[in-house]
Amino acid sequence: MGTRIDGKKVAARTKADLAKRVELLKARGIQPGLGTILVGSDPGSVKYVAGKHADCAEIGVNSIKRELPENATFDQVADAVRQLNADPACTGYIVQLPLPRGIDENAIIDLIDPKKDADGMHPYNLGELVLHARGDIATPLPCTPRGVIELLRAYDIDLDGKEVCVLGRGITIGRTIGLLLTRKAVNATVTLCHTGTKDVREHMRRADVIVAAMGVAGFVKPEDIKEGSILVDVGVSRVFDEESGRYKVKGDVDKACYEKALAYTPNPGGVGPMTRAMLLQNVVEMAERQL
Ligand SMILES: NC(=O)C1=CN([C@@H]2O[C@H](COP(=O)(O)OP(=O)(O)OC[C@H]3O[C@@H](n4cnc5c(N)ncnc54)[C@H](OP(=O)(O)O)[C@@H]3O)[C@@H](O)[C@H]2O)C=CC1
Ligand SMILES: Nc1nc(=O)c2c([nH]1)NC[C@@H]1CN(c3ccc(C(=O)N[C@@H](CCC(=O)O)C(=O)O)cc3)C=[N+]21
Secondary structure, three states: OOEEOOHHHHHHHHHHHHHHHHHHHHHOOOOOEEEEEEEOOOHHHHHHHHHHHHHHHHHOOEEEEEEEOOOOOHHHHHHHHHHHHHOOOOOEEEEOOOOOOOOOHHHHHHHOOHHHEOOOOOHHHHHHHHHOOOOOOOOOOOHHHHHHHHHHHHOOOOOOOOEEEEEOOOOOOHHHHHHHHOOOOOOOEEEEEOOOOOOHHHHHHHOOEEEEOOOOOOOEOHHHOOOOOEEEEOOOEEEEEOOOOEEEEEOOEOHHHHHOOOEEOOOOOOHHHHHHHHHHHHHHHHHHOOO
16 A cells, blocks of 8 residues: 555645744734635635635635626626735735636736736746746746645655656646646656547556546546556546435545555545645745745
């Protein structure tokens, strides 16, 4: 049985450290504040946003909530973005995705002040990430990819020279994590797979590390992986559980793989809590840049 990588534990440690940094900021007259813009009432999104505010309260960061109805227009969402750009109490914020159909998400993300982009997904910040393969980087990093890397680092898993197979080319993780994994400080070699990949299972079998970020429950099977591989399970599906009669969160990795793995992140309890912790870390770092 491989090592279970406990995301909750590492996230709690990260938050305890951030709480101290928030104290220092306050002592120097800076109060960090996280803004959220939620459009509509998708139950998943409502839950994520509530979780983010609870995290803020835990470490002493102020919350600024903006809620718009499902039928909000592009201009209304754009106005909410402009208000948070101008609000000095808001040091960083996110627009919860997905936005209702008909609102161009990329056009909204474009309007976010890159200095307040807590998700690290503004084109300017993504561009900075592309341009800086070496040295320090002073712009906010995308939360989920950063969470994955911090989580592996917390368990002393060295990615230098490792073959990483990423499954999925979504914006929140698949398409950007390679930019972090291939930075000189991490030094991994990355293959990015998607529905156009010819033999995705062949790529998985070759990999030292698999980052599964598709949202296809149980996609990665024991016969697809190498003995001693490291499994990072990011994808989230809600699957009906016959036994309990309730919907349960399921990851992209079949639990039967754990036996063969050197280490694995459970789902839930792995990457999710780290994603949230990295959002807070971005907000604290953005506030620290004001010092
Ligand atoms: N735990 C956490 O903290 C987080 C979890 N997530 C979860 O991670 C998952 C990915 O999110 P996101 O980055 O937004 O990606 P998207 O959901 O936008 O995209 C999914 C990707 O998976 C690919 N894919 C789907 N089925 C297959 C298949 N059978 N074979 C190969 N590739 C496939 C798609 O390929 P194609 O492009 O060809 O259609 C697509 O690129 C989601 O389930 C999301 O909920 C996201 C962020 C944080
Ligand atoms: N712009 C943007 N940024 C995101 O970061 C983003 C997004 N859009 N769209 C949707 C996905 C999904 N996502 C999760 C975050 C935390 C948990 C999380 O904390 N999960 C807990 C359990 C939660 C439960 O049980 O329901 C865990 O894994 O232990 C899960 C999923 C962020 N996403």
